[in-house]
Amino acid sequence: MTPQEYVEEVLSLVERIPEGHVMSYGAIADALADASGRNSARQVGTIMARHGGGVPWHRVVNSSGRMPPGHEQEARERLLSEGVPLKGEHVDMARASWRP
DNA sequence: GCTATGACTGGAA
DNA sequence: TTTCCAGCCATAG
Numbered sequence: 001m002t003p004q005e006y007v008e009e010v011l012s013l014v015e016r017i018p019e020g021h022v023m024s025y026g027a028i029a030d031a032l033a034d035a036s037g038r039n040s041a042r043q044v045g046t047i048m049a050r051h052g053g054g055v056p057w058h059r060v061v062n063s064s065g066r067m068p069p070g071h072e073q074e075a076r077e078r079l080l081s082e083g084v085p086l087k088g089e090h091v092d093m094a095r096a097s098w099r100p
Numbered sequence: 101g102c103t104a105t106g107a108c109t110g111g112a113a
Numbered sequence: 114t115t116t117c118c119a120g121c122c123a124t125a126g
């Protein structure tokens with residue numbers, strides 16, 4: 001699998017996250033580990049930073065439920081409007097986490 | 101080929 | 114609660 005194809009897989013998976021749910025970078029890496037052979041949460045983060053435009057990036061958070069840097073305000077608003085359970089300034093991962 | 105870097109992670113302080 | 118650390122691995126220079 002080429003790097004470009006891996007990017008496509010990551011983005012298409014993010015697009016498949018239903019409203020009201022989120023996935024962590026590590027969860028995405030795990031979900032694609034079979035097809036890609038890769039398993040690096042860091043890489044997923046890098047991909048979102050570079051190619052995150054055009055997909056619901058606010059549904060992707062780190063394993064602690066923290067928002068991505070630089071867009072915390074916007075992410076929080078969007079998550080709230082979609083019904084994602086929040087605990088203060090971070091996502092309630094126990095309820096919101098989703099697996100394909 | 102090697103080093104630095106990073107939208108990460110889980111655990112420790 | 115936040116910060117720090119070691120492990121992690123593709124990408125950039």
